[in-house]
Amino acid sequence: MLYLTLFVCFITSILITPLVKKLAFKIGATDKPNQRKVHQKIMPRLGGLAIFISFLVGYFILQPTSEYALPIVIGSLIIVITGVLDDMIELSAKIKLAGQLVAALIVVVYGGVQIDFINLPFDGRLEFGILSIPITILWIVGITNAINLIDGLDGLAAGVSSIVLITISGMAIMMGNMFVTSMGFIVLGSTLGFLIYNFHPAKIFMGDTGALFLGYMISVLALLGFKNVTVISFIVPVIILGVPISDTIFAIIRRIVKKQPLSAPDKSHLHHCLLRLGYSHRQTVLIIYGMSAIFGLAAVIFSKVETMWGSFLVLAILLFAIEIIVEKIGLVDKTYRPLLNMFRGLRYSRMKN
16 A cells, blocks of 8 residues: 555656646746756746645545644645745745744644654763754754755755655664655655656756755654664764755855855855766766765665664764765865865875885
């Protein structure tokens, strides 16, 4: 039944997306080209509505049972309404954030989805107590916006989200968590159907409707799937979401280094940097898909490592690889190359000797 529902969501999304495209033009939910945009013509940007409708179809077919189910659906409805309004009339950043906070509050306060503690190395444990609610809300809003930030090229956010959902659902199957598996498969099928129209050259964008919905669902499912189950529990979902989280963190660092407001838009995100290096639109998207898949594989390996030092080794390799890529492509700044400069200095001194 699970795989059949995934297929139904996939087909539903394929059938509904062209109708949503027509609706987007009718209500003015379009994206006009400007100096920050990669596309050159007016595009419909309400595609996330097709993903959400397909998700609802799958949800009512499968009816996954959990105390978290209804709060998640209510929260997703609020996040989708926020996204639709933003795609139509471009809400201010404050109003958009307010919609995200309301959706997060519903799932955290009403639904009881909370990060109560994280396991630390050497059998330690950090209890959050009254901070569990704000920390969980920060996680949900942060990941929601991280997915929104990578939505800059055709098929990028939908593809990366699909890879993340495959990883979350696959690990949930291994751990016997059928609720997370079911919800993950429903969202995955709905997203893959939309991706057929969204991959380069895109016929429709998912808009904030889709990016906010996917970010919200992924953030909540990651919490439900992995909290309190691994040696350093919170690291698994962070690794799975390595691409959007890294891009967001380095965007913040970049703005701090350049003394710009954190909300200031720029053209120095991961996909912009790869495009500047000469990769085509499609190549850039496929490279980032590959990066996301590597993070997903690393998360599976990390969860299976039984020793603390093995876990640290996986993390060290990941962090080293991220830093080298960041310096190579100039994600912070073209002059930011501490590790590469250090290696160049070592090589130069060896040649001298």
